[in-house]
Amino acid sequence: MFDPQLFFSTLLTLFVILDPPGLLPVFLGLSRGMSAEARRASARNAAVVAFGIISVFAVFGRFILDYLHITIEALQVSGGLLLLLVAMQLLTGAGENETLESNTNIAIVPLGIPLLAGPGSIVAMMLAVESANGNVWGYVTVGLALVAAMLLVWVFLRYAGAIRQVLRDSGTVLLTRIAGMLLAAIAVQMLADGIIAFLRQI
Template sequence: MSWFDVALFTEVFVTLFVIMDPPGTVPVFLALTSRMTAADRRRAARTAIFVAFGVIVVFAVFGQLLLDHMGISLAALQASGGLLLLLVALELLMGKMDAGETESGGSARNVALVPLATPLLAGPGTIVATMVFVQQGVNAGESPIGHYASIGIAIVAVCICTWAAMRFAGVVHRVLKDSGVTLVTRIAGVLLAAIATQMIANGVIEFVRMA
Protein backbone atom coordinates (compact mmCIF):
# COMPACT_ATOMS: atom_id res chain seq x y z
CA MET A 1 0.00 0.00 0.00
CA SER A 2 1.27 3.49 -0.84
CA TRP A 3 1.24 6.39 1.57
CA PHE A 4 -2.30 7.30 0.42
CA ASP A 5 -5.26 5.01 -0.36
CA VAL A 6 -7.89 6.77 -2.49
CA ALA A 7 -10.51 4.07 -1.92
CA LEU A 8 -10.10 4.19 1.87
CA PHE A 9 -10.09 7.99 1.84
CA THR A 10 -13.34 8.04 -0.13
CA GLU A 11 -14.98 5.50 2.17
CA VAL A 12 -13.98 7.34 5.34
CA PHE A 13 -14.89 10.76 3.90
CA VAL A 14 -18.35 9.70 2.74
CA THR A 15 -19.10 7.86 6.00
CA LEU A 16 -18.05 10.75 8.26
CA PHE A 17 -19.68 13.34 5.99
CA VAL A 18 -23.01 11.53 6.28
CA ILE A 19 -22.67 11.16 10.06
CA MET A 20 -21.47 14.71 10.79
CA ASP A 21 -23.84 16.12 8.12
CA PRO A 22 -22.34 19.61 7.49
CA PRO A 23 -25.52 20.98 5.79
CA GLY A 24 -27.62 19.63 8.65
CA THR A 25 -25.50 21.43 11.24
CA VAL A 26 -26.48 24.85 9.86
CA PRO A 27 -29.95 25.09 11.49
CA VAL A 28 -28.64 23.73 14.81
CA PHE A 29 -25.65 26.09 14.68
CA LEU A 30 -27.96 29.04 13.98
CA ALA A 31 -30.22 28.01 16.85
CA LEU A 32 -27.36 27.76 19.33
CA THR A 33 -25.68 31.00 18.22
CA SER A 34 -28.70 33.13 17.37
CA ARG A 35 -27.86 35.73 20.07
CA MET A 36 -24.15 35.89 19.30
CA THR A 37 -22.38 38.60 17.37
CA ALA A 38 -20.88 37.71 14.00
CA ALA A 39 -17.41 37.58 15.55
CA ASP A 40 -18.56 35.28 18.35
CA ARG A 41 -20.31 33.06 15.81
CA ARG A 42 -17.12 32.71 13.78
CA ARG A 43 -15.17 32.00 16.96
CA ALA A 44 -17.68 29.36 18.01
CA ALA A 45 -17.44 27.63 14.62
CA ARG A 46 -13.65 27.65 14.77
CA THR A 47 -13.53 26.34 18.34
CA ALA A 48 -16.13 23.64 17.68
CA ILE A 49 -14.20 22.28 14.69
CA PHE A 50 -10.82 22.23 16.46
CA VAL A 51 -12.29 20.51 19.52
CA ALA A 52 -14.28 18.03 17.42
CA PHE A 53 -11.17 17.20 15.38
CA GLY A 54 -9.15 16.69 18.55
CA VAL A 55 -11.78 14.41 20.09
CA ILE A 56 -12.02 12.31 16.91
CA VAL A 57 -8.25 11.90 16.65
CA VAL A 58 -7.83 11.03 20.34
CA PHE A 59 -10.53 8.36 20.16
CA ALA A 60 -9.16 7.06 16.86
CA VAL A 61 -5.76 6.50 18.46
CA PHE A 62 -6.59 5.72 22.09
CA GLY A 63 -10.36 5.15 22.07
CA GLN A 64 -10.48 1.39 22.43
CA LEU A 65 -7.81 1.39 25.13
CA LEU A 66 -9.59 4.15 27.04
CA LEU A 67 -13.00 2.48 26.91
CA ASP A 68 -11.56 -0.92 27.87
CA HIS A 69 -9.63 0.61 30.78
CA MET A 70 -12.70 2.39 32.14
CA GLY A 71 -15.02 -0.54 31.46
CA ILE A 72 -17.27 1.54 29.19
CA SER A 73 -19.00 -0.03 26.21
CA LEU A 74 -19.67 1.72 22.92
CA ALA A 75 -23.37 1.28 23.63
CA ALA A 76 -23.04 3.28 26.85
CA LEU A 77 -21.17 6.01 24.99
CA GLN A 78 -23.91 6.14 22.39
CA ALA A 79 -26.76 6.26 24.91
CA SER A 80 -25.10 8.96 27.03
CA GLY A 81 -24.46 11.11 23.98
CA GLY A 82 -28.10 10.74 23.02
CA LEU A 83 -29.27 11.83 26.48
CA LEU A 84 -27.06 14.92 26.34
CA LEU A 85 -28.39 15.87 22.90
CA LEU A 86 -31.96 15.31 24.11
CA LEU A 87 -31.46 17.84 26.92
CA VAL A 88 -30.17 20.38 24.40
CA ALA A 89 -33.11 19.68 22.10
CA LEU A 90 -35.58 20.32 24.94
CA GLU A 91 -33.91 23.67 25.68
CA LEU A 92 -34.20 24.64 22.02
CA LEU A 93 -37.87 23.67 21.91
CA MET A 94 -38.68 25.61 25.09
CA GLY A 95 -36.76 28.66 23.96
CA LYS A 96 -34.16 28.60 26.74
CA MET A 97 -31.31 28.83 24.25
CA ASP A 98 -32.79 32.00 22.80
CA ALA A 99 -32.74 33.74 26.13
CA GLY A 100 -29.28 32.51 27.10
CA GLU A 101 -26.40 34.87 27.73
CA THR A 102 -24.55 34.08 24.52
CA GLU A 103 -23.09 37.52 23.88
CA SER A 104 -20.00 36.87 25.97
CA GLY A 105 -16.95 35.11 24.62
CA GLY A 106 -17.07 32.61 27.47
CA SER A 107 -20.61 31.55 26.64
CA ALA A 108 -19.68 31.31 22.97
CA ARG A 109 -16.89 28.92 23.87
CA ASN A 110 -19.24 26.91 26.10
CA VAL A 111 -21.73 26.43 23.26
CA ALA A 112 -18.88 25.54 20.90
CA LEU A 113 -17.62 22.85 23.27
CA VAL A 114 -21.00 21.39 24.27
CA PRO A 115 -23.12 20.55 22.37
CA LEU A 116 -21.54 21.65 19.06
CA ALA A 117 -18.12 20.00 19.21
CA THR A 118 -19.39 17.05 21.19
CA PRO A 119 -21.69 15.21 21.01
CA LEU A 120 -23.12 16.84 17.84
CA LEU A 121 -20.02 16.76 15.60
CA ALA A 122 -17.70 14.39 17.43
CA GLY A 123 -20.50 12.21 18.71
CA PRO A 124 -20.74 8.46 19.29
CA GLY A 125 -21.44 7.78 15.61
CA THR A 126 -18.35 9.67 14.42
CA ILE A 127 -16.16 8.20 17.17
CA VAL A 128 -17.29 4.62 16.60
CA ALA A 129 -16.95 4.87 12.80
CA THR A 130 -13.41 6.26 13.08
CA MET A 131 -12.39 3.61 15.62
CA VAL A 132 -13.73 0.89 13.30
CA PHE A 133 -11.75 2.18 10.32
CA VAL A 134 -8.56 2.30 12.38
CA GLN A 135 -9.17 -1.16 13.81
CA GLN A 136 -9.79 -2.60 10.34
CA GLY A 137 -6.32 -1.52 9.27
CA VAL A 138 -4.77 -3.01 12.41
CA ASN A 139 -6.55 -6.35 11.93
CA ALA A 140 -5.65 -6.50 8.25
CA GLY A 141 -1.99 -5.80 8.98
CA GLU A 142 -1.87 -3.02 6.40
CA SER A 143 0.81 -0.35 6.12
CA PRO A 144 0.17 1.95 9.10
CA ILE A 145 1.46 5.03 7.28
CA GLY A 146 -0.84 4.71 4.28
CA HIS A 147 -3.83 3.60 6.33
CA TYR A 148 -3.59 6.32 8.98
CA ALA A 149 -2.73 9.02 6.42
CA SER A 150 -5.83 8.21 4.36
CA ILE A 151 -8.06 8.26 7.45
CA GLY A 152 -6.47 11.45 8.81
CA ILE A 153 -6.82 13.37 5.54
CA ALA A 154 -10.45 12.27 5.25
CA ILE A 155 -11.17 13.51 8.79
CA VAL A 156 -9.54 16.87 8.01
CA ALA A 157 -11.55 17.18 4.77
CA VAL A 158 -14.87 16.53 6.52
CA CYS A 159 -13.97 18.98 9.30
CA ILE A 160 -13.20 21.67 6.70
CA CYS A 161 -16.58 21.08 5.04
CA THR A 162 -18.35 21.29 8.40
CA TRP A 163 -16.48 24.47 9.36
CA ALA A 164 -17.42 26.08 6.03
CA ALA A 165 -21.10 25.24 6.62
CA MET A 166 -21.03 26.90 10.07
CA ARG A 167 -18.77 29.77 8.97
CA PHE A 168 -21.23 30.91 6.32
CA ALA A 169 -24.33 30.22 8.41
CA GLY A 170 -24.34 33.97 9.09
CA VAL A 171 -25.45 34.52 5.51
CA VAL A 172 -28.47 32.35 6.22
CA HIS A 173 -29.07 34.34 9.41
CA ARG A 174 -29.16 37.62 7.51
CA VAL A 175 -31.65 36.18 5.02
CA LEU A 176 -33.98 34.63 7.61
CA LYS A 177 -33.89 37.54 10.10
CA ASP A 178 -34.65 36.98 13.80
CA SER A 179 -38.15 35.61 13.26
CA GLY A 180 -36.89 33.08 10.74
CA VAL A 181 -34.08 32.00 13.05
CA THR A 182 -36.62 31.46 15.85
CA LEU A 183 -38.59 29.17 13.56
CA VAL A 184 -35.41 27.34 12.54
CA THR A 185 -34.54 26.98 16.24
CA ARG A 186 -37.79 25.15 16.95
CA ILE A 187 -37.38 22.93 13.89
CA ALA A 188 -33.78 22.21 14.91
CA GLY A 189 -35.02 21.23 18.36
CA VAL A 190 -37.40 18.69 16.86
CA LEU A 191 -34.71 17.28 14.56
CA LEU A 192 -32.16 17.15 17.35
CA ALA A 193 -34.65 15.37 19.61
CA ALA A 194 -35.21 12.78 16.88
CA ILE A 195 -31.45 12.28 16.45
CA ALA A 196 -31.00 11.97 20.21
CA THR A 197 -33.84 9.45 20.50
CA GLN A 198 -32.34 7.36 17.71
CA MET A 199 -28.93 7.42 19.41
CA ILE A 200 -30.46 6.29 22.71
CA ALA A 201 -32.46 3.57 20.94
CA ASN A 202 -29.33 2.30 19.16
CA GLY A 203 -27.51 2.21 22.49
CA VAL A 204 -30.32 0.24 24.13
CA ILE A 205 -30.47 -2.21 21.20
CA GLU A 206 -26.73 -2.77 21.48
CA PHE A 207 -27.08 -3.35 25.23
CA VAL A 208 -29.73 -6.01 24.55
CA ARG A 209 -27.48 -7.72 22.00
CA MET A 210 -24.61 -7.75 24.46
CA ALA A 211 -26.77 -9.25 27.25
Protein backbone atom coordinates (compact mmCIF):
# COMPACT_ATOMS: atom_id res chain seq x y z
CA MET A 1 0.00 0.00 0.00
CA PHE A 2 0.91 3.68 -0.21
CA ASP A 3 3.74 4.50 2.22
CA PRO A 4 3.28 8.03 3.65
CA GLN A 5 6.66 7.98 5.39
CA LEU A 6 8.52 7.09 2.19
CA PHE A 7 6.50 9.69 0.27
CA PHE A 8 7.18 12.61 2.61
CA SER A 9 10.83 11.69 3.23
CA THR A 10 11.47 11.51 -0.53
CA LEU A 11 9.52 14.72 -1.17
CA LEU A 12 11.34 16.61 1.58
CA THR A 13 14.73 15.40 0.37
CA LEU A 14 13.97 16.44 -3.21
CA PHE A 15 12.56 19.81 -2.14
CA VAL A 16 15.69 20.63 -0.15
CA ILE A 17 17.98 19.58 -3.01
CA LEU A 18 15.95 21.27 -5.76
CA ASP A 19 15.52 24.40 -3.61
CA PRO A 20 12.73 26.14 -5.60
CA PRO A 21 12.94 29.40 -3.56
CA GLY A 22 16.67 29.56 -4.25
CA LEU A 23 16.02 29.16 -7.99
CA LEU A 24 13.93 32.32 -8.17
CA PRO A 25 16.83 34.81 -8.48
CA VAL A 26 18.48 32.68 -11.17
CA PHE A 27 15.21 32.23 -13.04
CA LEU A 28 14.42 35.95 -12.91
CA GLY A 29 17.89 36.79 -14.17
CA LEU A 30 17.76 34.31 -17.03
CA SER A 31 14.22 35.25 -18.06
CA ARG A 32 14.79 39.01 -17.98
CA GLY A 33 13.38 40.47 -21.18
CA MET A 34 11.01 37.57 -21.79
CA SER A 35 7.30 38.06 -22.16
CA ALA A 36 5.03 36.73 -19.41
CA GLU A 37 3.90 33.91 -21.69
CA ALA A 38 7.48 32.90 -22.52
CA ARG A 39 8.41 33.00 -18.84
CA ARG A 40 5.50 30.70 -17.96
CA ALA A 41 6.51 28.34 -20.77
CA SER A 42 10.08 28.27 -19.45
CA ALA A 43 8.85 27.41 -15.96
CA ARG A 44 6.72 24.58 -17.31
CA ASN A 45 9.39 23.24 -19.67
CA ALA A 46 12.10 23.31 -17.00
CA ALA A 47 9.96 21.24 -14.65
CA VAL A 48 9.07 18.79 -17.44
CA VAL A 49 12.70 18.42 -18.57
CA ALA A 50 13.92 17.87 -15.02
CA PHE A 51 11.13 15.36 -14.35
CA GLY A 52 12.02 13.40 -17.47
CA ILE A 53 15.76 13.28 -16.77
CA ILE A 54 15.37 12.37 -13.10
CA SER A 55 12.80 9.69 -13.99
CA VAL A 56 15.15 8.10 -16.52
CA PHE A 57 17.97 7.99 -13.99
CA ALA A 58 15.63 6.70 -11.29
CA VAL A 59 14.81 3.69 -13.46
CA PHE A 60 17.99 3.17 -15.47
CA GLY A 61 20.53 5.22 -13.51
CA ARG A 62 22.74 2.43 -12.23
CA PHE A 63 22.83 0.72 -15.60
CA ILE A 64 23.62 3.96 -17.48
CA LEU A 65 26.43 5.02 -15.16
CA ASP A 66 27.96 1.54 -15.00
CA TYR A 67 27.73 1.04 -18.76
CA LEU A 68 29.41 4.37 -19.52
CA HIS A 69 31.85 4.00 -16.60
CA ILE A 70 30.71 7.35 -15.22
CA THR A 71 30.80 8.13 -11.51
CA ILE A 72 28.60 10.48 -9.54
CA GLU A 73 31.72 12.55 -8.91
CA ALA A 74 32.17 13.00 -12.66
CA LEU A 75 28.59 14.26 -12.89
CA GLN A 76 29.33 16.75 -10.12
CA VAL A 77 32.43 18.12 -11.84
CA SER A 78 30.78 18.39 -15.26
CA GLY A 79 27.69 20.00 -13.73
CA GLY A 80 29.89 22.46 -11.85
CA LEU A 81 31.72 23.47 -15.04
CA LEU A 82 28.43 23.98 -16.85
CA LEU A 83 27.02 26.12 -14.05
CA LEU A 84 30.21 28.16 -13.92
CA LEU A 85 29.83 29.09 -17.59
CA VAL A 86 26.23 30.20 -17.00
CA ALA A 87 27.27 32.15 -13.89
CA MET A 88 29.88 34.07 -15.89
CA GLN A 89 27.21 35.03 -18.43
CA LEU A 90 24.92 36.29 -15.68
CA LEU A 91 27.71 38.29 -14.06
CA THR A 92 29.01 39.90 -17.25
CA GLY A 93 25.84 39.94 -19.37
CA ALA A 94 27.73 38.14 -22.15
CA GLY A 95 25.45 36.27 -24.52
CA GLU A 96 22.40 37.70 -22.78
CA ASN A 97 20.49 38.46 -25.97
CA GLU A 98 21.08 34.98 -27.36
CA THR A 99 19.92 33.38 -24.14
CA LEU A 100 16.75 35.42 -24.03
CA GLU A 101 15.77 34.75 -27.61
CA SER A 102 14.41 31.31 -26.82
CA ASN A 103 12.71 30.11 -23.66
CA THR A 104 13.73 26.57 -24.60
CA ASN A 105 17.41 27.37 -23.95
CA ILE A 106 17.10 28.25 -20.29
CA ALA A 107 14.45 25.59 -19.67
CA ILE A 108 16.93 22.90 -20.68
CA VAL A 109 20.20 24.52 -19.58
CA PRO A 110 20.79 25.53 -16.86
CA LEU A 111 17.33 25.15 -15.24
CA GLY A 112 16.38 21.65 -16.37
CA ILE A 113 19.93 20.40 -16.04
CA PRO A 114 22.03 20.72 -13.93
CA LEU A 115 20.18 23.02 -11.48
CA LEU A 116 17.12 20.77 -11.15
CA ALA A 117 18.24 17.45 -12.60
CA GLY A 118 21.69 17.59 -11.07
CA PRO A 119 23.85 15.01 -9.29
CA GLY A 120 22.08 15.60 -5.97
CA SER A 121 18.52 15.04 -7.19
CA ILE A 122 19.55 12.15 -9.44
CA VAL A 123 21.33 10.31 -6.62
CA ALA A 124 18.48 11.05 -4.20
CA MET A 125 15.95 9.47 -6.57
CA MET A 126 18.16 6.47 -7.25
CA LEU A 127 18.46 5.87 -3.50
CA ALA A 128 14.70 6.36 -3.02
CA VAL A 129 13.99 3.76 -5.70
CA GLU A 130 16.35 1.33 -3.99
CA SER A 131 14.61 1.94 -0.66
CA ALA A 132 11.35 0.76 -2.25
CA ASN A 133 12.85 -2.75 -2.07
CA GLY A 134 11.21 -3.97 -5.26
CA ASN A 135 7.72 -3.17 -3.96
CA VAL A 136 5.37 -1.90 -6.68
CA TRP A 137 3.57 0.43 -4.28
CA GLY A 138 6.98 1.65 -3.12
CA TYR A 139 7.87 2.60 -6.68
CA VAL A 140 4.49 4.33 -7.07
CA THR A 141 5.07 6.25 -3.83
CA VAL A 142 8.50 7.44 -4.93
CA GLY A 143 7.10 8.42 -8.32
CA LEU A 144 4.33 10.45 -6.72
CA ALA A 145 6.89 12.21 -4.52
CA LEU A 146 8.85 13.20 -7.63
CA VAL A 147 5.69 14.50 -9.31
CA ALA A 148 4.82 16.53 -6.20
CA ALA A 149 8.34 17.98 -6.03
CA MET A 150 8.22 19.04 -9.69
CA LEU A 151 4.80 20.63 -9.16
CA LEU A 152 6.25 22.69 -6.31
CA VAL A 153 9.12 23.77 -8.55
CA TRP A 154 6.67 24.78 -11.26
CA VAL A 155 4.53 26.79 -8.82
CA PHE A 156 7.55 28.77 -7.57
CA LEU A 157 8.82 29.50 -11.09
CA ARG A 158 5.33 30.09 -12.51
CA TYR A 159 4.72 33.03 -10.18
CA ALA A 160 8.22 34.49 -10.42
CA GLY A 161 6.77 37.04 -12.85
CA ALA A 162 4.84 38.68 -10.03
CA ILE A 163 8.12 39.18 -8.18
CA ARG A 164 9.68 40.68 -11.30
CA GLN A 165 6.88 43.24 -11.58
CA VAL A 166 7.71 44.40 -8.07
CA LEU A 167 11.45 44.58 -8.74
CA ARG A 168 11.13 46.27 -12.17
CA ASP A 169 14.02 46.33 -14.66
CA SER A 170 16.65 47.91 -12.41
CA GLY A 171 15.91 45.49 -9.57
CA THR A 172 15.96 42.54 -11.94
CA VAL A 173 19.38 43.57 -13.30
CA LEU A 174 20.72 43.78 -9.76
CA LEU A 175 19.20 40.40 -8.92
CA THR A 176 20.74 38.95 -12.08
CA ARG A 177 24.23 39.93 -10.96
CA ILE A 178 23.61 38.58 -7.45
CA ALA A 179 22.27 35.35 -8.95
CA GLY A 180 25.41 35.07 -11.07
CA MET A 181 27.59 35.40 -8.01
CA LEU A 182 25.58 32.82 -6.08
CA LEU A 183 25.52 30.47 -9.05
CA ALA A 184 29.30 30.77 -9.38
CA ALA A 185 29.64 29.81 -5.71
CA ILE A 186 27.35 26.80 -6.24
CA ALA A 187 29.41 25.78 -9.28
CA VAL A 188 32.70 26.03 -7.38
CA GLN A 189 31.22 23.99 -4.52
CA MET A 190 30.07 21.28 -6.95
CA LEU A 191 33.54 21.21 -8.52
CA ALA A 192 35.23 21.05 -5.12
CA ASP A 193 32.95 18.25 -3.90
CA GLY A 194 33.57 16.24 -7.05
CA ILE A 195 37.36 16.71 -6.92
CA ILE A 196 37.54 15.87 -3.21
CA ALA A 197 35.49 12.71 -3.82
CA PHE A 198 37.87 11.75 -6.65
CA LEU A 199 40.90 12.24 -4.39
CA ARG A 200 39.37 10.08 -1.65
CA GLN A 201 39.11 7.19 -4.10
CA ILE A 202 42.81 7.31 -4.90
